[in-house]
Amino acid sequence: FYLHPELTEDLVGWYPPGAHSLVAVSVGYFLEDFVDMLCNQKLHQSWELLFHHSVVIVCFGIAVVLHQYVGFALVALLVEINSIFLHLRQILLMANLVHTTCYRLNSIINLGTYVVFRIATLAWMTHWLFLNRENVPTATYAVGIVGMAIMTPMNIILFYRLLRSDFLKSSRDVQQEKEE
Known part of the structure; x- marks a missing residue:
């Protein structure tokens, strides 16, 4: 978006060179995963x-x-910026590095990027769909709205789980950690 500001004007029909390939490779990644x-x-x-x-x-x-x-899909790919920190969190958990400064710092960055690149992006995409209802064919609009209706609650629930796990430990959890 920085290199191609005109993309912000047309998320439907125009896309920069390589953008279609990026979205296609992303489909391949999600299929493989x-x-x-x-x-x-x-x-x-x-x-x-x-x-x-x-x-x-x-x-x-x-x-x-x-x-x-393709431009709309590129907006959706902004969500993946947060995935870097979600994956790092998983690696740190597997390495049993929960009680380290690195884990704590990643937790803070993870939640910050979660709000900016997941919650705000999904909210913006939903808003864009509603604003452009007349310009989007019914079938495509339905897929988009259903997609947003699925992804937004899933991401809010995951945010709550992350917040609870990394920041809202109950007194029982704290006591168990002290005993370990």
């Missing part, structure tokens, strides 16, 4: 991410196949 989770994780552990990936694959797939809404 979907199959990997199906093969290597228990369904009760991964159903939310499988559902999330399904929605993204459908929405981004529409942009790739139609060569439209």
Whole structure:
């Protein structure tokens, strides 16, 4: 958006060179991750991410196949900036580094980028869909609204879980940590 400010004027029909490829590669990534989770994780552990990936694959797939809404898909990819910190959090948890400054700093950055790049982006995308209702074909609009209706609550719930896990520890949790 910085390099191509004209993208902000047309999220439907115009996109910069390489943007279509970026969205197509993203579809490939989500497909690969979907199959990997199906093969290597228990369904009760991964159903939310499988559902999330399904929605993204459908929405981004529409942009790739139609060569439209690529700009809108690029906006959605801003969400992935926060994924860097979500993944780092997982790595730190697996390395048992929860009680480190690095984990604490990542937790703060994670929540900050979560609000900016997930919550605010999804809110903006929903707002854009409502504002552009007359310009978006009914089927595409329905997919977009359903996608937002699924992704927004999922992300709010995940935000709450992160907040509770990293910042709102109960007195019982604190007591258990002291005993360990």
